[in-house]
Amino acid sequence: MNRDPKEEQKLITLCQEGNIEALERLYRCFSQDVYNMALRMTGSSDIAEEVTQEVFISVFKDIWRFQFQSSFTTWLYRIVMRRSADFFRKNKHHLVRSVDWENSDQHNPPFEIDDPGPNPCDVAFENEREQLIEYAILSLSKKQRTILLLRYVQNLSYEEIAGILRCRLGTVKSRLNRAHRSLERKLSEMKII
Amino acid sequence: MKRWLRRYVAVRSEKISADLLRRYIENELSEKERMDVQSRLENSKAWMMEYERTQKYLSLLHALPSHSAPDRIWSHIAREVRSIPPKRPEWIWLYANLRHVKNFAYGMAVVLLLILGLRFPFSEPAYQVVTIQDMNRYRAEAESFVANHELACESLLPRESLIAYYTYK
Known part of the structure; x- marks a missing residue:
């Protein structure tokens, strides 16, 4: 809409x-x-x-x-x-260990016989990679994850993020930098980048 | 200033800054910084490799899939919302409307204070109010004072006589 x-x-x-x-x-x-x-x-x-x-x-x-x-x-x-x-x-005791992406199957139907589209192996690989990225994001601290999601998933500006989190613009930028560093490190460890 | 200096030192010292490259890709650098990074990219292979890596990393973030919310959520919400009427007590409604006339109310309050200030001149000095009783008391004390002190030089008998006279007059 x-x-x-x-x-x-x-x-x-x-x-x-x-x-x-x-x-x-x-x-x-x-x-x-x-x-x-x-x-x-x-x-x-x-x-x-x-x-x-x-x-x-x-x-x-x-x-x-x-x-x-x-x-x-x-x-x-x-x-x-x-x-x-x-x-x-x-749910303080609740530890997020596995990623439950039920809906990802709906968006990327992996194996359809009549589908002349991408190779099923590629699709499976792509799905796995997406899951790993999601997992890497989930393993970030709550503050870092929030800021990263607001910026790159919701595509909000720094000012809007500062308004949502009720903090200063400088804080948003420095926190985002730290989040990037952590995520890049995690993705490198997973050999994604 | 400190941050700018740090960034400047990072660029000058050939250190590849992923932050700087990310900001370069996202168009967040000033023109001077941008030119600086661009020249680094043209001259250094290491910078170029780091640039490609950062670009790949950012494209992964931007390409995260969007999941649509299941339809059943709305039916739950609708059921819940219909069973709970919106909490909006009358006084809150009144408050919500009154906030629009807030400035007018403040203005009126200031005007009223000015009128009251003119009507009751609080700024004038307060005069000491002396009652007749106080005056009389002072007079009586004055007589006794005179009798006791002013007549100190008189001999004892006339002094006491005078004191008795003034006291019981």
């Missing part, structure tokens, strides 16, 4: 009046970003579903607090961060 600021503002206003259809349209607009962020933050599609669900319920409950002083995306991602943090707090 195309994000038109005026349309977005209208939907938010309607949502503030308790309109569920407006919430559904907001959901259609942002669910993929929220789900992807939650998936990569938690490393499990089940938990990502739960987090996405909680995020949009929180949006509906607390949207009256939104006063159009920041962008809706910033406000929304702040909720995603909070809900993911809640998940980590509740």
Whole structure:
């Protein structure tokens, strides 16, 4: 769905009046970003579903607090961060050891007989490589992972990231540098780069 | 300044900086820094190799697949949202509307304070209020003081007589 600021503002206003259809349209607009962020933050599609669900319920409950002083995306991602943090707090004992990418099969159907496309071996190799990268991202610290995902998966600017994380621009840049260094080291160890 | 100096030293000392190359690829460097890195890339094979490595690394990050949220999530949300009415008490609604007239209210408060200030001139000095009773008390004390001190030079008898006279007058 195309994000038109005026349309977005209208939907938010309607949502503030308790309109569920407006919430559904907001959901259609942002669910993929929220789900992807939650998936990569938690490393499990089940938990990502739960987090996405909680995020949009929180949006509906607390949207009256939104006063159009920041962008809706910033406000929304702040909720995603909070809900993911809640998940980590509740599951301190939970160690992310394996990557559960159920959906990756849906997007890259690996073996179809009639498919004249890429070689199945290449597809399998590509899938494995993607999983390794995802695993490397998951093994970063929570702060480094968050900043890296906001920058490269959600394609947000430094200013927007600073707004979401409520920190200074310099902090964002230095933290991103550290995240890059850690990830590059991990990918080198895995012989990916 | 310190950061700029560090970067400058890194470039000058032939040290290959991955950070610098990443910023170069993402177009975040100033024109001067950009030219500097470009000349390094043209002249040094090591820099070029590091550049290719960084570019590959960044392309991996940008190429991360996007997963679409399963449809069942919305049905859960819709069910949940319908069962819980939006929490928005009346006073919060009132607050949400009143915040629009906040500046006007502040202005009115300032004007009201100015009017009150003019109406009740608090800045004038406060005069000491002396009651009649206080005046009388002072007078009585003055008489006793005079009797006790001013008549100190008199001999004892007339002094006491005078004190008695003024005290019981």
